[in-house]
Amino acid sequence: MKHIKSLIELSGVWFDYHPDRQMKEQWALQDINLTIQSGEYVVVMGPNGSGKSTFARLLNGLLIPTEGEVRVGDFSTSNGLGRFHIRRKVGMVFQNPDNQIVATTVRDDVAFGLENLGIPREEMIPRIERALEVVGLVGFENREPAHLSGGQKQRLAIAGVLAMNPEIIVFDESTSMLDPQGREEVRELMKELHQQGQTVIHITHSAQEAFLAERVIVIAHHRLQLDYPSRDLYNQSNLLEQWGLEVPLPIRVRALLKNQGVELNEPIGNSDEMVAQIWRYLSKT
């Protein structure tokens, strides 16, 4: 008997850009099995060239698995009609803020996806307004994209995706090209969307961002290596290091202290929390 129906299901997925030219052991993605439920906040991490961006592109049918199947809801990406429905369900925000804005004004760009779906104009207008409201770009409707900051451009890209009412939003390294402020804006928005019940999948190489999510998946050497609730990863930060990922300082300190017999209980998010806990520990003893 099946429990809740999973939203995304990858079963036995193998993929390569040139499957006929490569040995199977060298394919870009190998034997991925995974399910993601509705409302989850998942981070997919991996070193450069590990296949994590390829993974992202498999989720909405931009790439089709060479073997195996990716299913989103009731549809499979291997099927042309299925892909059309899946594109509507799975929104994607890419890395380069400049290269994903199509139209000459903010309003027209948010409309782009809706126009593609054939949404009637009367319905488009409130949807555009709402999407711009969520990302905080109200008042920028007639701005040209060239006159936006990096963070604003990325928020515009998110608005374009949100207007299409997706069930899942995939962020493919969407914070990596932004300045610290823009990065913070986008992270904050991701958190908000998740709290509103949106399924968020964030592909990143920043371990710091990984601990913002609920579930961490590590892809390295073209395979799925780890799939843990982020809470459990606190105790096993060495697992991340093993795959060549940098572990955030508070978590490293916590692990080192543990080796010294100093046990800090609660999961630590940032360095302030870490300092507070060390003080608490010291005052107890």
Next chain:
Amino acid sequence: MNSVMIGQYIPIDSWLHRLDPRSKCIFVFCMLILIFFANNVETYTLLLLVGLMGVALSRISVLLFLRSMKLIIWMILFTTLFHLIFTQSGSIVLQTPILTIYEEGVRQAAIISVRFILLMIFASLLMFTTSPIDLTDGLESLLSPLRRWRFPAHEFAMMMSIALRFIPTLWAETDKIIKAQKARGADFESGNVYRRVKAYIPVLIPLMISSFRRAEDLATAMEARGYAGGVGRTKLRVLSIRRADILLLVCFAIVATALFWMRK
């Protein structure tokens, strides 16, 4: 950034700005053809008056129109000179030891110059009063009947609007590459024309490579957002023909009739 781009849109409000881009396109296109039917002082005066009326209606400073004339001043001077020297019919106007100027030459030179000026006035009127987005929308709509003969009207308009969208982006990038090459010791300012043009090759190549990368990224992003060509697409922007548009086309009909009645 470069604010003196050729035929740039001037975003103010006027009767001409508010017109539907399609009627403006048709009007200007027909006017441009009409210019070639004018053949005497009366008809040219008529067209000049229409042009000046347009300038007045656009509420755009005459200086901007004059500035756009700068682009064609060399063409005017060259053709004028050409006609003065080489057209040899009619009575002699001026005789010097080196060259003789004939009446027909003066006439031809005047006609060509006025034609150039008229072409520029009408083209500028369209470009100054129509935003690029409206212009592409208008063109798409006007060209869509050609789809029956497989003309890709939607794709054409999409290409144009993407090009417009990326002009500032590519401009900023060019600037960045120039600075990067200067930091590596590239010299863009000295030497003859040939050398200076050659100095820009190391700017153009990285620019081209990055443009290809951008194009690929953009295509992926468009696909991810469900773009699959013009079929089944709806539009946020709607164009509507209003009374003013009909008035404009009626004006054209009157001008055209008058012109054909006045010409020899």
